[in-house]
Amino acid sequence: MRxxxxxxxxxxxxxxxxxxxxxVVFLNIFWARRALARSRQEARRRxxxxxxxx
Amino acid sequence: MDWTWFHKLASxxxxxxLAVRLTPWFAWPAALCIAAGLWGGLVLAPPxxxxxxxxxxxxxxxxxxxxxxxxxxxxASAAAVGLIWRMKVAHAVAASCAPIGASFTFAALxxxxxxxxxxxxxxxxxxxxxxxxxxxxxLYLGYMGLRAGIEDPQRADRASxxxxxxxxxxxxxxxxxxxxxxxxxxxxxxxxLAKPEMPPAMLVPLLLMLLGFTLFFVALLLxxxxxxxxxxxxxxxxxxxxxRT
Numbered sequence: 001m002r003x004x005x006x007x008x009x010x011x012x013x014x015x016x017x018x019x020x021x022x023x024v025v026f027l028n029i030f031w032a033r034r035a036l037a038r039s040r041q042e043a044r045r046r047x048x049x050x051x052x053x054x
Numbered sequence: 055m056d057w058t059w060f061h062k063l064a065s066x067x068x069x070x071x072l073a074v075r076l077t078p079w080f081a082w083p084a085a086l087c088i089a090a091g092l093w094g095g096l097v098l099a100p101p102x103x104x105x106x107x108x109x110x111x112x113x114x115x116x117x118x119x120x121x122x123x124x125x126x127x128x129x130a131s132a133a134a135v136g137l138i139w140r141m142k143v144a145h146a147v148a149a150s151c152a153p154i155g156a157s158f159t160f161a162a163l164x165x166x167x168x169x170x171x172x173x174x175x176x177x178x179x180x181x182x183x184x185x186x187x188x189x190x191x192x193l194y195l196g197y198m199g200l201r202a203g204i205e206d207p208q209r210a211d212r213a214s215x216x217x218x219x220x221x222x223x224x225x226x227x228x229x230x231x232x233x234x235x236x237x238x239x240x241x242x243x244x245x246x247l248a249k250p251e252m253p254p255a256m257l258v259p260l261l262l263m264l265l266g267f268t269l270f271f272v273a274l275l276l277x278x279x280x281x282x283x284x285x286x287x288x289x290x291x292x293x294x295x296x297x298r299t
Binding site: 007008016018022024032042044046047 | 157
């Protein structure tokens with residue numbers, strides 16, 4: 001187990017590389033969902049305004 | 055040839071519904087492939103005879119670099135379709151690609167730097183491969199900045215599409231930079247016509263990661279595309295139905 005985390009002495013490079021990539025993966029999930037939620041909210045607001053106008 | 059499928063792709067409600075239905079079919083296989091690829095790359099693959107365990111950065115670096123290029127080609131192709139056929143959905147696809155591509159280009163640059171330090175003795179060098187990849191990041195950021203800077207969505211679509219299409223010249227430069235010039239970066243060992251030079255225990259996790267990231271990209275693209283399509287449609291009755299659910 002110790003050897004696994006030590007990565008043959010390359011731990012300081014291997015783990016940050018994996019951390020950055022996985023962070024980008026999870027941030028992309030978060031950003032994509034947030035972008036969709038915002039567009040839906042905006043569309044809802046537009047529809048409401050149209051409803052009031054007519 | 056029957057072109058109905060193509061015409062259907064120009065219809066926003068059809069695309070929206072299709073994106074809703076398809077997303078899980080890409081997202082879950084992507085999660086499985088990436089999980090298996092990580093396990094294979096970190097645990098099962100043997101250490102490299104020259105780079106020891108340091109080579110394991112390959113399993114996050116190569117898929118990120120692959121994404122940076124593949125997403126750009128997708129974005130430029132969609133932009134070209136949008137310009138040629140004046141197809142709103144195609145512009146929506148291109149706009150959805152940019153933030154995904156930019157973030158993975160960033161990941162490719164950072165993981166590359168973290169690999170460069172122990173193997174080449176430097177985080178950064180103004181080397182053809184590294185420089186052209188940095189230019190790719192600026193292309194993505196320029197594309198996003200241009201879109202954000204133009205108020206009228208149709209003009210933003212067209213102007214940014216021109217930038218995306220012109221910028222595609224950088225893609226072959228990145229890919230062939232290691233063969234055209236004397237680069238610090240190693241030559242391709244998987245993406246080549248001859249047989250790959252890796253043993254299966256090293257190669258299979260890499261292929262799983264590449265496949266997983268590609269599927270993940272499609273799932274992200276479909277999610278973002280729904281938002282882009284919604285924001286481009288004004289006063290269409292189908293919107294009323296999709297935002298209620």
